[in-house]
Amino acid sequence: MDKGRRGKDLRIGDPERERAMTLLGEHFTAGRLEVHEYDERCRLAAAARFASEVDALFEDLPAPHPEDPAVPAPARTPRPSAEAQRIGGRVVLLVCAAAMVVLLVVIAKQFALPLLVPLLAVFWFSSRR
Known part of the structure; x- marks a missing residue:
């Protein structure tokens, strides 16, 4: 495990990584990062497993940060x-059966009953289940 992590650090998933990126x-876009810094930080965010790893990417940047409560969880x-x-399921079955009855009556008139x-x-x- 990483020794640099704080206390009870939680694992993150793809939504958190995407938000960080x-x-x-x-x-x-605001000009706070150069191209190579942006590329490196995005690479690290994509590989991050813990919230502290993502937090470290924003330590020298002003808000917004991923942990900001401004954006609620989905x-x-x-x-x-x-x-x-x-x-x-019964409604779907009933609609399909009605469509089949109409199709049989319209197209196969003499074969409709069998x-x-x-x-x-x-x-x-x-329907008896």
Whole structure:
């Protein structure tokens, strides 16, 4: 492990690395970094595993820094419940079955009944689960 890290240093992921590189780009655009400094710091940010490694890249730069609370963490969207997924699956199956019925009636008029029976059986058994 790195001995230069502070206390309980947390590991970072790709979003944190990308944010650091974006902020380095802002400092480069503002003229605070030269091309070779920007390139080196971006390379180090891309390889960083811990927050302290990213923080070290901004020690001699004014704000913004990656740890600034001005940018909130992205919110996670809640996953639908198992019941909602099951209902959604039934709706999709019902829509597909209705489309198949219309297609069979319009295109294969004389073959519609023999083809509809297996389709209805599949729908019936899948809705019974």
